[in-house]
């Protein structure tokens with residue numbers, strides 16, 4: 001394990017931001033922290049990177065206790081914070097130079113890392129432009145690249161796609177996946193389940209400062225009851241057909257749409273045999289598989305995006 005948190009707690013006044021949070025992150029993994037706003041994701045990342053101190057609990061980095069004053073340990077961690085931390089009046093290149101110098105890079109190494117970071121951010125052509133002229137996506141890419149200047153082993157990425165257009169979002173995903181392929185450990189916080197599903201090897205579901213579950217997508221989803229959700233247009237079914245549909249599970253009608261939560265003994269083959277016999281077009285039926293959103297609802301009784 002490259003990073004372990006043991007019973008980490010942090011309160012801000014009466015708000016318990018982290019509540020005895022424990023987790024283990026494997027070296028080289030793409031680890032997702034999935035939770036709603038206020039779950040404690042940023043607080044966790046700020047403590048790991050030494051910007052905040054926990055009230056209790058400990059962190060272990062590469063088998064040594066993490067000490068915020070230990071410079072060698074600090075160099076292993078890069079944080080791309082949720083709020084863009086760049087100097088708007090300065091160019092991309094100068095921003096990177098400043099970040100590099102903060103981490104003690106000088107001379108040839110500093111210049112090599114600037115070239116590398118500009119390439120990662122896909123901003124080599126715009127190196128001389130001030131950050132204030134950049135789009136949201138360009139700023140976000142530079143915010144990530146700045147965190148890479150000192151060649152960290154772990155990159156903490158705090159909600160890097162908020163306020164980013166779809167094209168830049170895909171560019172960020174590609175960059176992070178390339179970094180992971182090169183051996184870097186990525187810790188990625190998000191409240192978008194699609195991002196966690198698409199990117200992460202391991203996902204920790206976090207709410208109110210506690211880790212509710214950790215596992216791969218498949219393992220997590222196994223916890224949900226094995227039912228299918230089938231949606232149909234109500235106006236394509238007559239009364240008799242709607243009644244037969246209810247033999248396959250629980251039917252709920254809202255306006256012109258029907259939702260069928262299938263029974264435990266439900267067989268997809270019998271269902272489609274019936275739809276064929278009835279001349280019902282399969283395109284009018286939509287099968288939804290359980291998602292992390294459903295799991296979050298199952299665990300907390302609330303929506304991930306509330």
Ligand SMILES: Nc1ncnc2c1ncn2[C@@H]1O[C@H](COP(=O)(O)OP(=O)(O)OP(=O)(O)O)[C@@H](O)[C@H]1O
Nearest residue numbers: 012015016017035036037038039040041042043044
């Ligand atoms: N500096 C602070 N002062 C007071 N309360 C804080 C501070 N930082 C965080 N909190 C509170 O701690 C809780 C956890 O916040 P945190 O920012 O870690 O959550 P998050 O999961 O990152 O969500 P978000 O995406 O909204 O930042 C929230 O209730 C938040 O209001």
